Amino acid sequence: MFLWRKSFILCVLCTLSAHGGDSVILIDEEKYVATPACTTLGTCDVREIGFWTHRYRVGPKDETDLYDQSYGTSLYAWYETGSFDTLKDYVFVQYIHGCVFRSRSTSGGMELHHGMVRNHLDPTRTKAFIHPEWTVDSDDKDPVYNTHISHPDERHFFMQWNDNEGEFPKRRGNLYGKALPPKPRLYTTDLPTQAMASIYHDGSIWAINVSLEFRMCLYREKDIPKEVAIDTHIMAEPLACFDWRSSAVYNHEMKRFDTPTTIVPQCTQMAALPRRNAKGETLP
Template sequence: MKKFLLFSGLLFFLGFSASSQAHFTGKGHVHETAKKVQFFLNKDCAKNDTCSLKRLTLIVKNYEVGFADDPYPSYGNASVVEYETDSVESLEKYAVVQFIMGGVFYSSKNANGKIEKNIGTVVGSFGENVQFFFQEWVIDSYDLDPVYNSNPDDGRFYYLRWNKVPGSYESRTRQYYGAEKPNSPIVYLTDYPSGAFVTGPGAVNAAMKFKTCLYKAGDVPAKTVRSDINFAKPIACFEWQNIYMFDFDTGKFKTDKVDIPALFKELNHN
């Protein structure tokens, strides 16, 4: 657990800073191993009355985190979804909703050489703690409001972020939309899914797929259930993954595509 918290904390602290490819101390390192950027330009806006929306962007970075006292690095991804409108007043016309499939599981090799797998983690979802592995697509939200990073007390838009340094996503210069409105109509949200690492005789594995979508805010219900994935038609969606599964033969994590429903059945039969 300590290793997991250190790993998650480092990704949160480093975020998308320019220094994320460098060694953070003399005791370890954080390396950016890959980066993918997806764009949506709202060219056909008249057909769905969304001409105040200019663009939607998703940036996903893959990280390797090494600790000096551990021969096995940890791995994980981080994302930023950002949208731009024609005015600050138009920002609240749109809302980000994220969907997730899969989750986290533990694997180990027993004395007979058999690989054993099980789900031992819970996650907050729609106001309750549930097993952290979803067989099918569900809405990725802590509360009953599907809007990503919404809060029952502060509302849908408070935790949208903007940055005092244009083009930066560093936490040191980040501001919350609800605390102070931006000068430019650009806001973003971040995600740091659970990572993967070797621990004791086994490994914590990540097998997650995501769809990050933008909707008209008025089309997103104030409350629903996590399985209500077809509540409205999105303006645009981006798909990405956070998959790191440990191979005991090679001693390395694989990032190949995974059949999530089949893996779910395997995990529940062990």
């Protein structure tokens, strides 16, 4: 049974802990928990699938200085099976659309820079953090979310577990690859780049802007290939999918961060930048 959900639940302003005297202020959250029905896929052992997002800002509680703030969204996704025998039969795959970019106010208007980079389906090279079309969100060639080339044959090594399953994780949990959980339940998290703005010595305002959409899906592990290309579309049927976004774009005219509900044009109007290695050298 394919499950898909998209809904927003506003909450009262909540203050969480943070380092350096700042506070993490919860702006809103979204939570969806499902118990999938048995299907012809043979997935009856999945007891629960859950997705939970927090949209937040980090900074002084009174928000008096915009340039002391940063804004972001984090995801917590988990699943639970009826036995340990089937725990590794399922994996998350995430898709991404949009970009992270820098903008600068000048006397003549605004400059746009796509200098933010990431690894995408290749851990040896970086590319501009821009995805004009939907694509698999993975640093290496394995489309399974949060795998790493250091453990190429252990797709669940970096999955996590903790003893406070009813709370949104505030720090990294126990790695499944190093210790077994007390019950057949695993989770993963995502914390995309935070948006922020700074005033430079010449009076110009530089901003890091985030306009990203995501879709996190749970699949049967055996249905997901070990490698994919950038334009690959996974044809397998997921057990569940969840759409979420991280959106904070600086409005240089109004001097504030906006939260567009669609991907901004700055993420669709640029050709891909040259690919570079870890030293910043251009690669063929």
